Amino acid sequence: MSAASVPSRRFPRAARLLRRADFQRVYEHGRRHFASSMTVFYLLRTAGSSKEGAGDVGPGPRIGITVGRVLGKAVERVRIKRRIKNAVRLNLTMLQSPVDLVINPKRAVLKVEFTKLLEEVRRTFEVVNQKVQLPNTALKTRPRADQDRYQ
Numbered sequence: 072m073s074a075a076s077v078p079s080r081r082f083p084r085a086a087r088l089l090r091r092a093d094f095q096r097v098y099e100h101g102r103r104h105f106a107s108s109m110t111v112f113y114l115l116r117t118a119g120s121s122k123e124g125a126g127d128v129g130p131g132p133r134i135g136i137t138v139g140r141v142l143g144k145a146v147e148r149v150r151i152k153r154r155i156k157n158a159v160r161l162n163l164t165m166l167q168s169p170v171d172l173v174i175n176p177k178r179a180v181l182k183v184e185f186t187k188l189l190e191e192v193r194r195t196f197e198v199v200n201q202k203v204q205l206p207n208t209a210l211k212t213r214p215r216a217d218q219d220r221y222q
Contacts, residue, residue, distance in 0.1 A: 082160050088135030088171055097135075097173045104198055106191050108179040109155070113199045116169040132166035134159055135173045142178050151180045158185070158192040165196040168203050 088094060101114030116133070136155050138148045155176050166172075180188065 082156050082163075086131060086133055086163060088133045088173065093133070093171060094135055094137070094173055097171045101171070101173075102202065104195060104202075106195050108177050108183055108188065108191060109195070110175045110177075111195050111199065112173040112175070113203065114171050115203050116171050130169055132163070132168070132170050132172065134163075135171075137173060137175050139175075142176070143181075147181060151176050151178075154180055154185065154188060155192075158188050161189060162193050162196055165193065166200065168200065170199060170203050172199065 088097070097112050097114045101112045104111045104113065136152055136159075138152050140148070142148055142151060155174055159174070183191075
């Protein structure tokens with residue numbers, strides 16, 4: 072197996088949501104997708120949606136994971152986050168559009184088999200891809216209709 076075909080062992084910094092303002096923007100303006108072991112908030116990133124000084128924002132997806140104290144003690148929270156990060160890392164190439172995601176896992180993540188968690192993350196990313204693509208097609212067709220009407 073070549074090194075190019077093996078997924079990276081790291082979760083690249085360019086693929087992570089890091090700033091509180093970005094998390095808040097996704098929570099306030101994004102949409103939600105509910106799965107059996109997580110809730111995913113997502114928002115399509117536009118050119119002007121990131122704040123000034125955030126020059127490290129790449130064209131691809133960015134993902135943040137929040138694990139609150141209600142999910143358990145620190146050891147359990149870290150284990151939940153590690154499992155989610157690994158599942159996201161293995162499926163990250165599925166997301167093609169510039170979308171910001173915030174994953175809020177449920178306590179069930181600790182008990183579910185990792186293969187099932189991988190499948191759930193994969194299905195969630197498919198749903199997000201489909202729902203994010205719908206507004207893009209509507210936006211692309213609207214200006215043409217306006218141009219035809221005014222000419």
